Amino acid sequence: MLALWCARLSVDRWRLGLGPEQACAPGKGADAEPTALIAETAHGPRIAAVNDAGRAAGVMVGTMLADARTVCPQVRTAPADPAGDLAFLEKLAVWAQRWGPWSALDAPDGVLVDVTGAAHLFGGEARLTADVEAACTKRGLAVRCAIAPTAGAAWALAHYGPSRAIVGPEGDLLAPLADLPVAALRLDEDVLTVLRRLGLKRLGELAGVAGHGAGGLDEEGEAASRDAIQRRFRNRKSPAANPLIRLDQLLGRVPEPLLPVVPQSTPLVQRRLVEPIRHRDLLDRVLADLAGDMARELEGRGEGARRLEIGLWRVDGEVIVRRLELAAATRDPDHVIRLFARKLDDVDAGFGIETVRLRASWAEPLALEQGEIEQSAENRGTSLAACIDRLTVRLGVEAVRRPVPRASHLPERAVRWQGPLQPAPPAQGMLEFHQRPLKLLDRPERIAVLYASPDGFPQRFRWRGEVREVARVEGPERIAPEWWRERSSARLRDYYRIEDAAGRRYWIYRHGLAGDGRGDDRKGRAPDWFLHGLFA
Structure with missing residues (x-):
């Protein structure tokens, strides 16, 4: 595997976007001034990337812009563009397939290329890495590259090893990597802190404790040491949070799946x-x-x-x-x-x-x-x-939609709108309801109940300025809130199908129960009533 690390991807993209008259090469033109790329956060602008001039002036990545200006008042700022960096990295991964049959993203600033059986086309692995650096330098990118039998080993050498490092498939893979820091395992920062507190700062030290080293402990002692580390990180399922998984991937004992970048040409x-x-x-x-x-x-x-x-x-x-x-x-x-x-x-x-x-x-x-000629004519x-x-085209995209059912027992969430010819969702998981009104209001409208029986239906209510006498009632149908989406203070609904003296039928509900201790009931208020739909 060939690993390419664009150590200054954001800064290189910013410099290349200035134009040839302002940035001819790194360290010249506008890039010679201290410059920081900032990202807006909830606490203010934060430094996301900095060029060499800014780093020499004391500006550090991750600090707040206000703190950076106290160190370097003349620092220039430009907005960071993470989405643009990712799009550029995708194009770079496709371009890097000139050195191998397929490539994969190593976000946020790297690319992995499979160069198995392709090194002899460039005169060997040494010339291949030289060609990589020359081609990237010509494009204005500062890169470090390395070749190793596994993706984890190539990544570790590209980030922490010597420039253009090459490790062959023969021999012990751990020997040339033993002096690298444990950060070369692509672990989370909190995991690295734990390893440093345990005194494990090098890959060789971690491998010896995990049972991959040569000598030192017998099989029983190595198994006990590995079990001790495994117990400490047993609740961490992600590879970036488990040093043993990352170490096994680096040494090729556990496969590491990679997602290839497949170029898509647009008609x-x-x-x-x-x-x-x-x-x-x-x-x-x-x-x-x-x-x-x-x-x-x-x-x-x-x-x-x-x-x-x-x-x-x-x-x-x-x-x-x-x-x-x-x-x-x-x-x-x-x-x-x-x-x-x-x-x-x-x-x-x-x-x-x-x-x-x-x-x-x-x-x-x-x-x-191929249709029939006569029928098509x-x-x-x-x-x-x-x-x-x-x-x-005539009415607009949002004007042509169709309703489709959705698996939710709440009436306002049981239907969603989608494109007219998009496939409907599967019927599995759809709920069967009681009778529903023909017309459901977009939003339930509050009604004023003039008289209601205790914990029952209203005898008389006012809606849209008119008082209606209730003649017939059917219900209630109790609908509970979706506890996984709403707060614990959400109240129950008791729906009633009612008919007034004129024969008009309504679908109303009482929001909450008296004395349930939820919502407005905590303030001593009675439950509210709403009208949600109209029957034919």
Whole structure:
């Protein structure tokens, strides 16, 4: 395994984003001034990364910005970008596959590459590591790399070993790693503190106590020592919190699963126009050509587009982007053209559009189908997906939804809204309720009870300014709160189906019981009444 450690990933990204006129190389231009990247926290700005000039001036990572300014008043600040760093690291992992068949992320600042059987293509492992450093330096990245039989050993050497360290598969793997600190095991900070208090500061010391060392203890003594460490960390299931698991992974005695980074190419077609266009009919013609190209591209992949984005590059440098969300995967160019026709009505071409690009940012598998010629010629109707797409373009994405059941016994949470053609959740776990009203209010409305029997239903109540006499009652149906989501002070509900003298039927509930000691009852107030739904 080849481990790449970008020791200054955030600072290198910030420096490369300044432009060549400000940052030609590390330590030059704007990077020569003390600079800190800050992250906003609940207690104020905190230092997330610092360049070499700032570190030399005494600015430390993890300190508050106010404290850093007392040490170095002239320090410059720039916002940190963890999401951008992760996206850059993903691209770097794909780029690093030039040295091996697959790579994996080692967040937040590293990449692991499998170089098994690939070193001879570069003239050996020494030349491979030299090529890694040269290629990364050319891109403006400061990296340290190492090669070892396991991912844990390669990581330890890249972070704490000599530069471009190489450990072969033959011989004892522990010998070249024995002098490294226990922090090379990728452990949590509290675990490292415990190990230091126990006097275990080097991998060799920990391996000897855990039974991996040579000599010192007999088999019985080594087993007892390992059991002692195991008992101390027995409640820690995460590998980063258990030094024995990390040590076994480093030595190759326990497998360490890695998630490979698989590059995904997005279907994209574009037209670079010889002359800028300003008229709508010409833009529609270009769109028709791009829709046909996109259909052929998707057909070759066996996919259909769920989200399409069209970008229009104007002569003055402005970019106009229009997005289209589809209810179902499709590659029908006529359907795409009809939907984009409404999206392009408000486009201002300015001095002209010189480049048009169509990209499918979301695609799903769509198998090829061959229908009967006569049947397709007779069918002139519109499919449900096409109808929903037209309604979505006309009314908006949030206006076209459908309700689906959800496993919850509370009425307001028993239904959720989702896309019209998204698959409904499985029926497993769904609850069967008593009779429910045809119309359920978005929010229960408080009603004023003029008279109620003790611990029973109201005889008369006022709702929306009108007093209603109760003629018939059915209930109660008791619904308890969801204890795993609500506070312990949440109250019970007793629902009643009632009918007034005019024959109108309501679904009301009493919020809480008298004397239950919860909610407003602690203040001596009687339970409240609410109207939640209307029957037909």
